Amino acid sequence: MSKVSSxxxxxxxxxxSDRTWSSAGRAAIVCIGDELNxxxxxxxxxxxxxxxxxxxxxxxxxxxxxxxxxxxxxEALRRACSCASVVLVSGGLGPTSDDLTVDVAAGLIGSSAVxxxxxxxxxxxxxxxxxxxxxxxxxxxxRVPAGATVLANPVGLAPGFAxxxxxxxxxxxPGVPAELKAIFATAIAPRLRQRLPAAYSQQxxxxxxxxxxxxxxxxxxxxxxxxxVAAGRDGLAPTRTTLHYRLAFPEILVTLVTTGDTTxxxxxxxxxxxxxxxxxxxxxxxxxxxxxxxxxGRALRQAGAKLATAESCTGGLLGALITGVAGCSDYYQxxxxxxxxxxxxxxxxxxxxxxxxxxxxxxxxxxxxxxxARERFNTTYGVAISGVAGPxxxxxxxxxxxxxxxxxxxxGIEARAIYWPGDREDIRRLSAITALHLLLRxxxxxxxxxxxxxx
Amino acid sequence: MSKVSSxxxxxxxxxxSDRTWSSAGRAAIVCIGDELNxxxxxxxxxxxxxxxxxxxxxxxxxxxxxxxxxxxxxEALRRACSCASVVLVSGGLGPTSDDLTVDVAAGLIGSSAVxxxxxxxxxxxxxxxxxxxxxxxxxxxxRVPAGATVLANPVGLAPGFAxxxxxxxxxxxPGVPAELKAIFATAIAPRLRQRLPAAYSQQxxxxxxxxxxxxxxxxxxxxxxxxxVAAGRDGLAPTRTTLHYRLAFPEILVTLVTTGDTTxxxxxxxxxxxxxxxxxxxxxxxxxxxxxxxxxGRALRQAGAKLATAESCTGGLLGALITGVAGCSDYYQxxxxxxxxxxxxxxxxxxxxxxxxxxxxxxxxxxxxxxxARERFNTTYGVAISGVAGPxxxxxxxxxxxxxxxxxxxxGIEARAIYWPGDREDIRRLSAITALHLLLRxxxxxxxxxxxxxx
Numbered sequence: 001m002s003k004v005s006s007x008x009x010x011x012x013x014x015x016x017s018d019r020t021w022s023s024a025g026r027a028a029i030v031c032i033g034d035e036l037n038x039x040x041x042x043x044x045x046x047x048x049x050x051x052x053x054x055x056x057x058x059x060x061x062x063x064x065x066x067x068x069x070x071x072x073x074x075e076a077l078r079r080a081c082s083c084a085s086v087v088l089v090s091g092g093l094g095p096t097s098d099d100l101t102v103d104v105a106a107g108l109i110g111s112s113a114v115x116x117x118x119x120x121x122x123x124x125x126x127x128x129x130x131x132x133x134x135x136x137x138x139x140x141x142x143r144v145p146a147g148a149t150v151l152a153n154p155v156g157l158a159p160g161f162a163x164x165x166x167x168x169x170x171x172x173x174p175g176v177p178a179e180l181k182a183i184f185a186t187a188i189a190p191r192l193r194q195r196l197p198a199a200y201s202q203q204x205x206x207x208x209x210x211x212x213x214x215x216x217x218x219x220x221x222x223x224x225x226x227x228x229v230a231a232g233r234d235g236l237a238p239t240r241t242t243l244h245y246r247l248a249f250p251e252i253l254v255t256l257v258t259t260g261d262t263t264x265x266x267x268x269x270x271x272x273x274x275x276x277x278x279x280x281x282x283x284x285x286x287x288x289x290x291x292x293x294x295x296x297g298r299a300l301r302q303a304g305a306k307l308a309t310a311e312s313c314t315g316g317l318l319g320a321l322i323t324g325v326a327g328c329s330d331y332y333q334x335x336x337x338x339x340x341x342x343x344x345x346x347x348x349x350x351x352x353x354x355x356x357x358x359x360x361x362x363x364x365x366x367x368x369x370x371x372x373a374r375e376r377f378n379t380t381y382g383v384a385i386s387g388v389a390g391p392x393x394x395x396x397x398x399x400x401x402x403x404x405x406x407x408x409x410x411x412g413i414e415a416r417a418i419y420w421p422g423d424r425e426d427i428r429r430l431s432a433i434t435a436l437h438l439l440l441r442x443x444x445x446x447x448x449x450x451x452x453x454x455x
Numbered sequence: 456m457s458k459v460s461s462x463x464x465x466x467x468x469x470x471x472s473d474r475t476w477s478s479a480g481r482a483a484i485v486c487i488g489d490e491l492n493x494x495x496x497x498x499x500x501x502x503x504x505x506x507x508x509x510x511x512x513x514x515x516x517x518x519x520x521x522x523x524x525x526x527x528x529x530e531a532l533r534r535a536c537s538c539a540s541v542v543l544v545s546g547g548l549g550p551t552s553d554d555l556t557v558d559v560a561a562g563l564i565g566s567s568a569v570x571x572x573x574x575x576x577x578x579x580x581x582x583x584x585x586x587x588x589x590x591x592x593x594x595x596x597x598r599v600p601a602g603a604t605v606l607a608n609p610v611g612l613a614p615g616f617a618x619x620x621x622x623x624x625x626x627x628x629p630g631v632p633a634e635l636k637a638i639f640a641t642a643i644a645p646r647l648r649q650r651l652p653a654a655y656s657q658q659x660x661x662x663x664x665x666x667x668x669x670x671x672x673x674x675x676x677x678x679x680x681x682x683x684v685a686a687g688r689d690g691l692a693p694t695r696t697t698l699h700y701r702l703a704f705p706e707i708l709v710t711l712v713t714t715g716d717t718t719x720x721x722x723x724x725x726x727x728x729x730x731x732x733x734x735x736x737x738x739x740x741x742x743x744x745x746x747x748x749x750x751x752g753r754a755l756r757q758a759g760a761k762l763a764t765a766e767s768c769t770g771g772l773l774g775a776l777i778t779g780v781a782g783c784s785d786y787y788q789x790x791x792x793x794x795x796x797x798x799x800x801x802x803x804x805x806x807x808x809x810x811x812x813x814x815x816x817x818x819x820x821x822x823x824x825x826x827x828a829r830e831r832f833n834t835t836y837g838v839a840i841s842g843v844a845g846p847x848x849x850x851x852x853x854x855x856x857x858x859x860x861x862x863x864x865x866x867g868i869e870a871r872a873i874y875w876p877g878d879r880e881d882i883r884r885l886s887a888i889t890a891l892h893l894l895l896r897x898x899x900x901x902x903x904x905x906x907x908x909x910x
Contacts, residue, residue, distance in 0.1 A: 029492075029520075037484075037515035039505025040701060040710075043498055046520070050494025060492035061527065065484075065501070065518030072516065079534075246495060255495075309771075309792065315778025316764075316771030319792040323770025326846055326879055334798035336791055337764065337774040343789035343832060347802070377798060391781055424781055 024195060027058040028084035030076045032091035032101060033175055034067045045090045045180055052184060056192050057202035057259065058086060068098040077108055081168040086192065088184075091175030093158045095141040105172060106145035109163050113143040116150050119159045126157065151187035155179045160187065169195075201262035203269035206288035209245075209252040209280055210437050217245055217252050220279040227275075230268045232261060239264040241272055250430055250437075253288070254280070285440065292436045293325045299443045300331035300381075305409075307439075308377030309335030310348050310369035312360060312386035313403065318432040333377040338369065348372030361386050361398050363415045366406035374408050381409040383439050389427045403431045407442045414442060479650060482513040483539035485531045487546035487556060488630055489522045500545045500635055507639060511647050512657035512714065513541060523553040532563055536623040541647065543639075546630030548613040550596040560627060561600035564618050568598040571605050574614045581612065606642035610634045615642060624650075656717035658724035661743035664700075664707040664735055665892050672700055672707050675734040682730075685723045687716060694719040696727055705885055705892075708743070709735070740895065747891045748780045754898045755786035755836075760864075762894075763832035764790030765803050765824035767815060767841040768858065773887040788832040793824065803827030816841050816853050818870045821861035829863050836864040838894050844882045858886045862897045869897060 029049050035041045043065060050060045061083050066072040073092070080087040092101030102113045119142040127134045141158040144150055151160035153174065160173045160183040171188050173180040209217060221243065228241045239260030246253045254276065258269035277284055286295050300307055309318050319335050322328055336347045341360055344350040349372040350365055358364040366384040374382030387403030394400035401422070406415040416438060420427045484504050490496045498520060505515045516538050521527040528547070535542040547556030557568045574597040582589045596613040599605055606615035608629065615628045615638040626643045628635040664672060676698065683696045694715030701708045709731065713724035732739055741750050755762055764773050771792050777783055791802045796815055799805040804827040805820055813819040821839040829837030842858030849855035856877070861870040871893060875882045 031518075035701065036502075037505050037518060038509045039502040039507070039515075042502040043518075047491075047494040047497040050492050052494070054493045059522075060494075061522065062531075063486075063492060063498075063518070063520030065520075067514075067516065076517075246490065311771070311774075313778075314775070315783075315787075316766070316774025316790065316792065317778075319766075319771025319794075320769070320775050320883075323768075323772075323792075323794060324880065324883075326844075328770075329794060332770075332794050334792045334794040334802065335771065336802070337771065337778075337789045339774075339778060339784060339787050339789040340832075347789065347791070347831065376802065377795075389781075425779065428775075428779075 024085055025058050026084045027053045027060050027086040027088065028062045028064065028080035029053075029060060030064045030066070030080050030087060030089045031175070032066055032068060032073060032076075032089065034098075036065050036091075037067055045175060045177060048177070048181065049088050049090070049184070052189065053086075053088070053192075054257075055202075055204060056189065057196055058192065068092060068100055070100050070104055073100060073104045074107065077104065077165075077170065081166050081170070085168055086195070087168060087170040088188070089170060089172045090180055093141060093160075093172065093174040095137050095139075095158075099140065101172060102140075102143045102145060105148070105161070105163055105170070108165050108170075109145060109147060111146045111148075114146045115139060116142055116144050116159050118150070119153070119157065123157050151183050153179055153183055154186055155182040162188075162191070201260070201265045203258040203265050204255065205269070205273055206253050206255040207276065207280065207284040208286045208288065208290060208292075209254055209283050210250065210285055211283045212252065212280070214245065214247060214252060217254065217280070221254070221276060224272065224275055224279075227272060230264070233264055236261045236264060239268045241268060243272075243276075250433060254284070282444075285437075292433065292440070293321050293328075296322070296436055296440055296443070297325045297328055297331060299440060303380075303443060303446070305331060305380035305443065306333050306378075307331055307381045307383070308333050308373040308379040310366075310373035310382065310384040311335065311337050312339060312344070312369070312384075313389040314385050314387075314428050314432045314435075315339060317428055318383065318385060318435055321432055321436065333379050335373060335377070344369060348376065359398070361388055361402055361404060363404055363406070363417065366404040367408070367413055367415055370406040370408040370413065381407065381439060381442065383407050383435050385431050385435050387427065387431055389424045389431075391424060401427055403427065403434075405431065405435045405438055407435070407438050409442055409446065411442055411446050414438065479540055480513050481539045482508045482515050482541040482543065483517045483519065483535035484508075484515060485519045485521070485535050485542060485544045486630070487521055487523060487528060487531075487544065489553075491520050491546075492522055500630060500632060503632070503636065504543050504545070504639070507644065508541075508543070508647070509712075510657070510659060511644065512651055513647065523547060523555055525555050525559055528555060528559045529563065532559065532620070532625065536621050536625070540623055541650070542623060542625040543643070544625060544627045545635055548596060548615075548627065548629040550592050550594075550613075554595065556627060557595075557598045557600060560603070560616070560618055560625070563620050563625075564600060564602060566601045566603075569601045570594060571597055571599045571614050573605070574608070574612065578612050606638050608634055608638055609641055610637040617643075617646070656715070656720045658713040658720050659710065660724070660728055661708050661710040662731065662735065662739040663741045663743065663745060663747075664709055664738050665705065665740055667707065667735070667738045669700065669702060669707060672709065672735070676709070676731060679727065679730055679734075682727060685719070688719055691716045691719060694723045696723060698727075698731075705888060709739070737899075740892075747888065747895070748776050748783075751777070751891055751895055751898070752780045752783055752786060754895060758835070758898060758901070760786060760835035760898065761788055761833075762786055762836045762838070763788050763828040763834040765821075765828035765837065765839040766790065766792050767794060767799070767824070767839075768844040769840050769842075769883050769887045769890075770794060772883055773838065773840060773890055776887055776891065788834050790828060790832070799824060803831065814853070816843055816857055816859060818859055818861070818872060821859040822863070822868055822870055825861040825863040825868065836862065836894060836897065838862050838890050840886050840890050842882065842886055844879045844886075846879060856882055858882065858889075860886065860890045860893055862890070862893050864897050864901065866897055866901050869893065 064076040066076045144161040148161040148163045156179040158174045173183045230239045241258040258265045316337050338344040350368040366386050369384035370382040384406045390400030401420040403418050420430050519531040521531045547554050561568050599616040603616040603618045611634040613629045617626050628638045685694045696713040713720045774790050793799040805823040809819050821841050824839035825837040839861045845855030856875040858873050875885050
């Protein structure tokens with residue numbers, strides 16, 4: 001990996017097409033709450049909304065974060081309206097006295113806060129179910145500005161709502177992520193789709209790449225740059241694609257975004273995507289949604305194969321990744337966390353002389369761990385990890401970051417030694433992910449028909 | 456837990472003292488980068504900087520997020536200066552053509568970009584070490600505005616810098632988190648400390664609470680509200696404390712922030728903190744830095760005790776949490792991920808008739824799993840988890856979210872059945888955390904002298 005570029009901005013645009021959207025596609029995000037500005041809560045809502053807006057073809061021009069202070073909230077909404085035609089607002093819709101968003105929004109359109117009957121009924125029913133009285137304060141959260149369009153909250157108690165102000169449409173959602181997402185998906189996304197010109201479209205695909213450095217990826221894709229802009233059909237505006245990659249170590253995410261007339265954009269996008277995949281080959285193991293444990297699960301299920309794990313330094317992280325996938329009991333039998341050497345010997349059958357001669361962090365040890373897991377759990381594949389995660393425990397021969405990984409299965413046994421940079425958490429995470437990649441290669445190598453399954 | 460409040464804003468201020476800081480303490484954060492606005496990268500830099508500023512006694516008034524567009528960047532810096540006296544800027548200092556921050560900052564003070572000799576020398580040395588030529592583009596990242604104060608980058612290649620504009624001090628850092636943090640800690644925090652009045656001080660303590668609902672916590676602390684403001688010594692301004700709690704399910708974080716003259720603030724803060732701890736009792740199991748696996752580790756090490764785990768639905772998550780702590784080999788032997796029923800029988804000695812009669816998700820099964828782990832790994836304590844993490848696998852008797860946890864040790868065996876809300880990931884995370892809490896109680900119950908160890 002090219003050190004200079006990896007040390008720098010995580011997002012490297014290979015080529016940017018023109019950066020100015022039509023004014024109808026310009027959006028802004030306002031997130032309200034002291035706890036966000038104080039940094040006690042990371043503003044994931046802004047990121048989630050930004051992603052949704054981008055996927056819909058909008059460009060997020062500004063993000064604003066303000067405290068629960070009325071004058072600042074008013075100013076943020078005004079500023080957002082001045083730079084965008086769509087404004088998404090998160091937070092400040094709760095029942096407590098510092099939840100001021102309804103009143104601020106009402107003020108903006110010269111209206112006042114009123115209770116929404118449907119949400120009040122729902123709130124009263126919920127309290128009645130639990131045989132509890134409704135506290136006076138609770139009713140604050142079912143208010144909306146008079147004249148606003150109410151956006152039903154399918155999850156929680158507080159309604160979202162939409163208002164118009166100066167050629168701008170503002171959508172308000174509670175800051176609780178599950179409620180924000182539900183209201184956005186059911187009530188806001190459909191409206192946003194309608195707002196854009198019918199023929200206009202954005203296509204976006206992200207490929208997950210493993211086993212190439214950023215420099216190598218760049219090298220393979222560089223000759224596609226002249227093809228990123230294509231002339232439009234029948235006098236239509238040209239179709240433009242941006243191609244950028246982002247390091248999500250140890251993977252690289254390669255993203256293509258194509259905008260233009262719908263038919264043109266689809267054709268152009270699919271054509272470029274095919275070329276990008278050709279050039280990257282097996283290294284592009286899936287699309288963004290194809291998270292590695294999912295791809296592994298599909299490959300194992302398709303092969304009718306079973307898996308067991310043996311972990312030392314990762315201490316269960318590998319198992320936790322594999323079992324994050326619903327339905328993994330179809331192929332995952334279980335594993336041993338053999339943190340102590342005694343556990344390696346007793347639970348996995350690692351030989352004491354192996355530990356004495358080569359140590360627990362060695363090719364010999366992980367091979368015996370992988371074999372032990374495969375035999376004891378009676379599976380097709382066994383995967384083992386042993387390493388020095390640090391910060392202590394390093395030696396001149398085996399410094400912190402030294403990790404051995406082995407995969408055994410029908411193809412025999414394969415082992416790999418890796419030296420990771422980073423802290424304990426990094427080293428453990430990278431080890432677990434790399435073990436999964438080695439496993440995926442072993443499965444695909446065993447049955448060549450699975451090679452392109454994820455694509 | 457009070458459903459209404461838990462569904463709402465995660466941050467509930469019990470009482471806010473006055474919310475307007477002196478103008479010297481007002482700060483703003485500007486984060487630059489398309490990838491942030493598109494939501495491809497979550498803006499953790501803003502949260503981290505917000506936390507640092509709060510801890511130093513500053514109030515973050517606004518957060519701005521803009522794309523790599525020159526006119527927007529200029530406008531964001533101007534707006535930030537108009538609402539704050541300290542502005543922290545992240546991003547856009549890299550070597551590529553869309554890194555525009557140096558030029559924008561230079562424009563703001565009517566200056567131009569120049570190469571910083573010290574950082575250029577360092578860059579050339581780095582390339583020479585690797586026997587690589589310096590590409591012309593790489594030199595872009597060692598530029599600063601002429602007249603700016605250079606802030607050395609101890610980690611990466613691009614220097615940070617500080618400039619003055621309209622009574623406002625602006626600090627610029629690269630967006631790469633490790634570099635931003637290093638520059639902030641070494642070069643910016645010391646300057647920010649100096650800017651505040653010498654006698655002024657802020658004390659902040661956060662307690663971790665487990666086993667009380669939000670309502671119960673509120674009830675126990677409500678009578679302290681009149682004590683939050685205390686008169687100042689010798690005509691000094693009064694000392695003010697804010698007390699707020701935030702749900703980090705299944706825990707509650709209770710935070711006290713006291714501001715005022717240094718001596719007064721310390722006395723007031725410590726006095727209130729003592730009272731808060733008295734009222735919360737054992738439920739307040741540690742401070743913010745006392746993450747649960749650390750507290751468990753200290754307790755086990757102090758008791759000279761060893762631990763083994765047996766996991767079904769969590770699939771290694773419990774082990775991964777425990778082994779996230781450096782030096783855990785002092786007390787953690789290992790565990791079995793017994794995902795399949797065969798693994799429960801063969802690797803942990805769960806009886807087949809237990810599985811037949813009660814099923815894998817039952818008190819009887821987790822008790823046998825915990826005993827099996829304790830015996831096979833020859834440890835003081837064994838902890839086991841088995842549950843229905845979903846989305847499939849639920850039945851009317853054992854719906855998704857049903858989880859059994861058992862701890863066995865010198866005190867005998869204790870089991871608990873819990874019904875979690877949420878998705879697969881939530882259910883698994885909550886189960887692992889709760890298992891650790893039950894373990895901590897067992898350790899403290901076994902040796903009463905450890906009871907207040909974490910406090």
